[in-house]
Amino acid sequence: MNVSEKTNLRQRLDEPGAIYMPGCYDALSAKLIESAGFEAAAISGFALEGAHLGGPDIGLMTLTELVEQSARITDAVNIPVIADVDTGFGGVQNIHRTVRLAERAGLSGIHLEDQTLPKKCPLLPGRKVVALQEAKDRYAVALEARSNTNFIIIARTDADIIGYDEQIMRANEYLATGVDCVLPMMIELNGASFHDLPPDKQMRHIERVVTDIDGHVMYVGPPPGGYTAFDLGAIGVKLISLSAGTINAAATAMMIALGELKSTGRVSLFQEKPERLEAGSGLLQFLGVDFYLDLERRFVRD
Template sequence: MARLRKLLEAGGLAVPGAHDSLSAVLAERAGFEAVYLSGFAFEATQLGAPDMAMSTMSELVDHAARMVEATSASVICDIDTGFGGPNSIRRTIRAFERAGVAAVQIEDQAEPKRCPFLGGRQVLPRDAAVGRVRAAVEARRSEDFLIIARTDADDISTDEIIERSRLYAEAGADLVLPMVRNLDGFPITDRRPEERMAIYADLIERIGHPVVTLDPPAGYTSEDVIALGAGMVITPLASLEAASSALIGYYGDLREHGSAEKYFDTNPKALPANLDMMRVLGLDGYLEREERAKGSLK
């Protein structure tokens, strides 16, 4: 866990989404040192369901633990509102910390929480929201387990986002994530890329604490946003979009042509599902352990 804090102290960190153990391994293979498991990606891939906060704490922590086991990259997990009140939040934090997760993201939405894509989000009153963050901070056993506090107050105002972000940092959050899906009543996707970058720069400067941002605007990179002073830039769902887009193409060709040949003619296999993939997944280490065990029985 201390590794993620050290990475952040060395400078801003670009973090891709990863929805399962295989995607986490492949992200690490590409050179990323941390991955992010979003609630949307978990429910889509593991439940085949929309992002409606239907997963249980134990389902999510078990899945995150498998990702931790599969990769040395730091795993950051979205835990929505923490799965209940202060005592439940304490249990949640302890479970994810025990599983080896490096950081969790907890948000200030009221129950039932809503995915920002759906609209209709409501946030807790400030005092209650600060209490939720403080409960998460106080529950951790080690300060190397990081707490990211997200605010969904963008439907209220920019000033409210900034004030809440400051309060959450003062309550002990290591980083804050100001959502800007619908900032001051104007969808972020309707703003020009340069305007979005100006918004990020303004938020980072005015909040005055380590800030997490999502998805660099078109034409910009994570490094461009980090250069503004962001502590972390997460692209939470692009990997899920890449995977589902590939599967749509594959299944479409398979259904139409009766084989995968046409699909792979257009999309050559980057990692065949044979010994090549098994080696990426650590086959040599597994075989070596088997051989050592055989030797110990002689």
């Protein structure tokens, strides 16, 4: 399906209700997200580099690799998909090209960050951000590069490493450039670990962020302990991306199945659970094998 025929994510931003976007990293994970009833998916940089390069989220993937995989994903589903493009793969010229190629790959949007090069996974030490004006220039060129205003630009800021006031100031400055949404990372809070806070305080902080930012806010990661993604939506978070949840679930399931196979020679994880998607015929059916068998039956001559 052409991106223009998919749900208008830009329009959806201005409609009531949060948008829940699990993270995908290949066509199968995207199809599973769609099958589960989610209205959008987010290509996770963390998951993409882990699944396709076997490496950590430190900016190893090239623009070409990202675009190729994005095109496969968007071609497989009828829901809008956004992608993590890190720092845009270089300077403003590269950012301009990144946006153009992202549109061409069928994506419905990107999130672009204000980190320095080389970027760092927010879970790793050593993150740094560029000067405010340089960051604003990144978002300005991304906005200029898009050919369709329905293609959303999300500005991610890692200024939590500096402090709360800096992060909120940057988020609002980025919104003033015209971006559609901001993604304030919540790893540090005034020099301490955000995730060391009690869950109730984490939620109050997220609500404060939403209140202090003058536009749509995106949140990435699992909700605080004891809370749900729906609770995040209830306090005003607009885009909620459970980015690493799918690859963590997949890797955990594979580790369990492989461990059982190695120790017992059996794979009962899916063989003895008929309610689950079986790796044989069940998965083939899910992936649309009947469509291709029908083509073969109608058009292949003996």
